[in-house]
Amino acid sequence: MADFEAVLDALYNAVLDGNAPAAKKLTQELIDGGAAVETILYDAMIPGMNEVGRLFEQGEYFVPEMLVSANAMKGGMELLQPLLELSDVKPIAKVVMGTVRGDVHDIGKNLAIMMMKGAGFQVIDLGVNVPPEKFIEAASDGAAIVGMSALLTTTMPNMKVTIDAFTAAGLRDRVKIIVGGAPVTEEFAIEIGADGYGANANQAVTVAKTLLGVPV
């Protein structure tokens, strides 16, 4: 087996630096060289994004750096995706995410989705202004986590409405529900019966992993 270490290292750094053209080129190089999909994903890309999350928490990286890193990983993932589908590499879990009904703000939600994907989750993005029944329908297909976002205090109550709808549908025990958004707090998350709260995109990942018992 060829030694991919140097190229994997370069890919890790390309993700960390948010260098999209390099990430694409190196991913292709690894694929062409016969590196396993799993290796590319778990020994370069995901560790790169984990480091991005760590630097973000430390206050060294900010949202712009996080975005370009996620974008660099996305470019590599597009090349990897067809191979991933043929392989037996499974995502950590399936996650359904959206902004609640009445609210069309999506910047925070999109950032959280990028970080979730970067960590190895499969994410179904339901978009904005998502009614409870749409969350339920999407989550019924094997999702382990439901993530809801809101920016307005006037739409935050729809998080509770959605959680209650899961309960009414008898599905509340099958999924973990996490919430986030500027006006949302830990206290509010507990009050409405959510399982977790992420204060930022990176914490969404940490919370989701913790809830599933996956090492953070």
Added chain:
Amino acid sequence: MDFLATPEIWHKLQEHFGVASRPLTDDDFYDPAWETILQHFDVDCRVISYDQFCAPPASVLDAGAKVDWWNALSRSTPNRMWRQELPDGASKDIWGHVIRVVNNPTGAYEEFAVWPLAQAASVEDLKRYPWPEPDWWDFSALPKLIAQLDAKGPFHLRFRIGSVFELAWQLRGMQEMLMDLVNQPEIPQYIMERLTDVYVENTRRVLELAGDRLDMVYFYDDVATQQNLMMSARMWRRLIKPLHARIIGVAKQHNIPVMYHCDGAIYPLIGELIEMGVDVLNPVQADAAGMEPQRLKEEFGDKLSFHGGIDIIKTLPKGTPAQVQAEVKERIRVLGNDGGYVLASSHHIQSDTPLANVFAMYDLAIR
């Protein structure tokens, strides 16, 4: 004391006080009914905003569009605000944002439907955009407006101008813009400079016309989240600070104080903002990281005044009137110690706020 609210709250207060809006004409720069409400609350701050004075050439209007001054949901004061209403029900502001209305359980909010600069790949592309020129504003009615306000009472008058980073990302798309800051800073830089050029020239003209009667220049630009800055302080210094400094510079040439608004956790930049000439900081979101009023007052209170502070996320919509009053008293005790505090909400009072809480906040007896 200041008062800013979403239209739903204004309308409820109109009903409460029994002050209906009369039909408004092109000669009205503000709705006198809303002005009456400010007087009911004994509010002594008045805003004069650059978007009350838009007068772009007719060629700016889309086919079938007509000018509207009163329907913008982002109106938070009695002031009119220029928009063109498009035939399909959306509207467009002076910068070319296309705005649609989204309803929520207690009210409605405006959202940007189109990012007009999303596709630009170079500065050359950006140059082709129909950028507003300073001459698209006509401030000749300003002395008359000031005279109208002065006739109603001794008010503190502040001139409001727009935002640099915020308006730029609203033209470009936020994700795109944040990535540009890293990958191709010349794109956001060009957009932000075009905006700043207009603000600087507008402010210069306004202060030349009425600088002796205006008490403050105000501009806003959100560069923080609840937890931290949106970008590193280094990036802010390189790309945003010089533009803010230009706006502040115009005010300082006329010896006029400056108020700056930035939501969220702006703490790491406050020292530099003071150095740049910011005199008043709005809105003091006490729940954002590092923004505890006590700390801000202790650290910066000798050089900086504060505007805002009454929480619109929890206290105003969900608290009891007693809790609202307790927060008002606490803010006055801490931020108002030795003066330097303008009582106001931490953002526009939102549609989910009970009127009883609004009255509690503006109860003169507790101040």
